[in-house]
Structures are given as structure tokens and as C-alpha cells.
Amino acid sequence: MRHPLSSERMTGAIRPRISVLRLGHRRERDKRITSHLGLTARAFGADEVILSGEEDPSALETWNSVTERFGGDFECRYEAKPMSWLRRFSKSGTVVHLTMYGEPWREAVEDISMNAPVAIVVGGTKVPGELFKLADHNICLLYTSPSPRDS
DSSP states (O other): OBOTTSSSBOSSOOOOOEEEEEEEEOHHHHHHHHHHHHHHHHHTTOSEEEEEESOOHHHHHHHHHHHHHHOSOOEEEEOSOHHHHHHHHHTTSEEEEEETTSEEHHHHGGGSOOSSOEEEEEOOSOOOHHHHHHOSEEEEOOSSOSSGGGO
């Protein structure tokens, strides 16, 4: 079996539950990116996507509609207090924060424990500083700085 977060094979392991938490969703501004995030999470094998920020039934309807049409056990829901949920989750699972200011993902992905459930956190607006401390892994998907001044 392949490591669910990379192309490397895992030996004799059972894949843990993978949740994707979308922080700080803004209904009008973020509807396309949030919709695509959930669809990508589903396509890459996540078990659920959790929406936080502004409540947006249309995102949940989109994800549910795709699951109804194509099958599978993909779940989606809204979480009003995402940091409380993450604090509880972190006691028994692995928190992976995708950020512009973390370890390069190619180096970090193999260190992510797959022996417990995994929550992959994707921010939108400014994320709480507590998240950087709460996360087991802060991972950067970019190879360049997000600021044009740093290029």
C-alpha cells in the first residue's frame, strides 16, 4: 500500500482516517477554491472534509452531490469551532498544517505518522498562531516565497 500522503509504499499498514479541515472559509470570496479543495481531498482519498468560517451550505451540497453521483464514503460537515475540534483531535491524531511557512513537503511527508487519524488543515484568512504550535507538522507546498519582494 502507498503512503497516503506521498508516492512511497507502506508495508502491511492499514490506512488511518484522513480529514481535511478548511479554516476561515468566506462564502462569496472563497466558494470556488473551497469547492475545489473538497473535491481534490475526495479525489486523493480523504475520508471527510470539514468546513469552518462562514457557514456555506452550497459547498456541502456540491461535495454531497459528487459523492451521490460517483459513490464512496466521503463525508462533509460544518464545524463552528474548528480550533476546539483540532485541540480534541490532536490528543489522538496527527495534525498536518499546510502553510507557506513550513518544512518542504517532500522532506516532511515521510515523517508523518500514519498510525493514527490525520487532520490536514488548510487555512484561508489569517490562521490563529496557536495552529503552528498545535500542528505536529507545518508543511510548505511552495518552493518560492509568497512575497514578490523576497524573490
